[in-house]
Structure formats: structure tokens, C-alpha cells
Amino acid sequence: MQIEVTTKNMTFLECFSSETRIQIIELLDAGPMNIKQLAERLLLSSAIVTKHIQKLENAGIVSCKSIAGRRGTQKICSLQLNQAVLQFKTRKQDVLANTISIPVGQYSAFDVKPACGMASRTQIIGLIDDPRYFADPQHVQANHLWFSSGFVEYRIPNFLNSNQKLRSLEISLEICSEASGCNETWPSDIHFYINDVPIGMWTCQGDFGKQKGAYTPDWHNCGTQYGVLKIITVNERGSYLDGIRIADVTSSDLGMAYGKDVSFRIASLEDAQNCGGINLFGKHFGSYNQDIEITMHYNN
Template structure:
């Protein structure tokens, strides 16, 4: 997220002005927690923690969801931001953003090898470890998908007009490796491509199944439970994963222009150093109740 230092964003800065709220963010960096767990760790009452959580949520820093628990409804808190860039100089009012949420089952092309499969939040789609079912019409309903190696490709909408140019594209998703069953120590070199250009690679540390995903359905017993929320950013300066530079590829090299779809590929090649597969989580699975979120920031070009 890009934040201009101005009174328009005062809620964001006020949310970070408390040592207690910073401690809450430090804890949530390790994974989702409910209000009672946070209160216990901080040795504060749930009522006090609820007020702090509400302020962080109003600032857009965390996201909270109600979930059924053993003792009734619990408020589950997750980080909603991995990074924020502060702009001390006004960028002007010519900048705008376009946002999309792409369901993970809406890939348009794929080439994958087992182990593999897809599932909605109510049932497995087709047969496990049979790549043919990635072409099943039901694949559009998938809330989780996984493959041992290969790639899936998404077409991202591009609504830029002829007088606009992209300044950055940001893509966030919950993702991890794919091991048979699960294995928390199962590295996988996952590469990301936009319009056929490799943006960079991130090594997933494992396929996480030792603890239940916050939003993973109770009926799910197929190993993998949750991933890690990763944010890919390609700007005028280069490409970054969670704020860490992964390549020198800039937004200008991607050919994002009027009338052209944006093709996004997630891949784990059989020639990688760590062939550990890919698992992608959508809504109602994992620790983050989201699909593939895309933000394109653009600038209205000056008239000649």
C-alpha cells in the first residue's frame, strides 16, 4: 500500500502511535489470532484489546472475520498489509488505482504434473492426482488448487485508457509448496511471470499442514491447511516480494497498455533447484480469506 503523509491518512498514523497496537501487529505477523489469544498474550482484558483491534482495522492494517469456535463466535484477526510505502511529497491527484479480486479457479491455461488437485469449499473437484480435471468446467469454483510442478496462468483485466500509463502493479495471494500429504519443511522455487517476462522467484519454505487453517473447512483432511500471504510489486524502480527486491524488471518492461490483457503465470519448473510444487489458496481456505488480489496504479499522461 502507498500512503501519502497527509491529514487524509491520519487514522493510519494514529493506529501506529501505540506500543500496544505495535505489539499486536508483531504477534499477527506470525499468523492469525483471535481477540482472546491476543488479550492473554498481552495480559490485557478482551475489551481493551477489542478497542485496539478496531482501530487497526479501521486504518486498513488488519482484517477481522467472525468464525465459529468451541465457545461461540470468535473474532479472528489477520494482517491485511505486508508493507506500506510512505510518500512525503504529494503525488498529485492524477494518480488512481484499479483493483480486482481474481478467483483462483479462473485460470485460463495450465500445464501441471501430479501430485495435483482442486477443491471448492464443499467438495473435491474430480479425481485427485489427475491433471485432466484442471480442464473440468467446475474448475472455476475452486477455492484451493495444487500441483507438483508446472504452471497456471491467469488473465488479469486491464481497464487502462489510451491516455493512461501504469505506475505499478501489485498482486497478493496466499501460497505455499505442494508435498505429498504435507511437509512443513518442503522448499519450492516458485517463479512469477507477467506478460511472458519472469519477474522473479521466491522460495517457499514448506507445505503447511501441522496446524489448521483459520478458514479451511472442517471437513478438509487432505494435508495442506494454509500458506503464506505474499505480495508481489512491480514498479518503476524494479520488482519486489514483500518489499524485498527480487529483480530489476520494471513496470515499463511489461508492455501494459490500452487494449492488452495482462497475463500472470505462477510456476514451479522441473529444472528448478527446489522442485516442491505450488499450492494456491482462495477464499474459504487457509489463513487469509481472499483470492488473488490485484491493484494497478496508473497516471493520466499529460496532453501534448
């Protein structure tokens, strides 16, 4: 995410004027916590912590979910934002943006190997470890999917006009490895492609399931619970993951064409050094209540 340092973004920028809010971000970096837990760690009252959380939530930095507890409800807080780039200088030329969300189950192509499966918000779709069900029309309802090797590919609508040029493509998604049950030290080399162009690889360090995902349904009480939020950016300078350069591929190398959709493939290759599979999380699953978010920045 890019944030212009302007007065219109004061809600976001003011979040970093408080040492307490910075401490909250540090605590949530280790995993979701409720208000009481945060208050105990910070030696503050729950009322004060709640006010700080509200400010972070309004800025999109933290997300919260109310769940039933032993004594009423409790508010579970998680980091929603993984990275933000402050932009101090803005170009004079107008830069436009188009953002869409694609549910994780709305893939257009796949080739997966067991262990594999899909889950909607309410139930498992088809049979676990049977790749045939990835072709079931109900796959579009999936909010969580996993496979040990192979790929899923998504079609991104391209709404750019013939006189418009892509400046950058940003993709945000929650993802992790896929182990039997879960294994938080299970590395997986995950490869990303846009229009069949390899834009880089990231090694996830584990399949996370020791604690409940902030949004994972209660009925899904075993195995993988959540992933990590990663932001892929391809711009005029190269390809980046969370701001770290992963390839020399630029936006002009992607073969964007007027009237042609963009393909986005996520793969775990069988011949990779760490073929550790993939878990993908959408809304109502994991620790970030979002689908695959794509933003195209462009100008005329």
C-alpha cells in the same frame, strides 16, 4: 500497499500510535490467535484487546473470523496486511488506480503435474491427483488449488486507454509450497511472469498445515491449511517482492498494449533447484480472505 501520509489515512496511521497494537501485530505474525489468547499474552482484559483489534481491523491490518468454540463463539484474528509503504511525498501529477480481484480458479491456461487438485468452498472438485480436472468447467469455482510442478496463468483485463501510461502493477496473493500432506520445511522456488516476461523468483520455505487456516473450511481438515501473503510490484524502477528487489524488469518492459489483456503466470519449474510445488488460496481458504488482487497505477 502504498499509504500516503495524509489526514485521509488517519485510521491506518493511528494504529501505530499504540504499543499494545504493535505487540498484537508481533503476536499475530507468528500465526492466528483468538481474543482470549491475545489477552493472556498481553496481560490485558479481553474487552481492551477487542477494542484494539477493532481498530486494526478497520484499518485493514488485521482480519477476524468468528468460529464455534466450546463455550459459544470465538474470534480468530489474523494479519491481513503483509507490507505497507509510507509515501511522504506525492507527485503533483494525478495518479489513477484500477483494482480487480481474480478467483484462484479462474485461470486461463495451465500445465500441472500430480500431486494436484482443487477445492471449492464446500468440496473437492473432480478427482485429486488427476490433472485432467483442471480443464473441468467447474475449475472457476475453486478457492484453493495445488500442484507439484507446472504452472497456472491468469488473464488480467487491461482497461487503460491509449493515452494512459502504466506506472506500476501490484499483485497480492496467498501462496506456499506443495508437499505430500504438509511439510513446513519444504522449500519451493516459485517463478512469476507477466506477459511472458520473467519478473523474479521467490523461495517459499514450506507447506503449512500444522494449524488450521483462519478461513479454511472445517471439512478441509488435512493437508495444507494456509499460505503466506506476498505482494509483487513492478514499477518504473524494477520488480519487487514485499519491497525487496527481485529483478531489474520495469513497468515499461512488460509490453503493455492498448486493448490487450495482461497475462500473469505462476510456475514451479521441474528443473528448479527447489521444485517444491505451489498452493494457491483464495477467498474462504487460508489465512487471508482474499482472491488474487491486482492494482494498476497509471496516469494520462
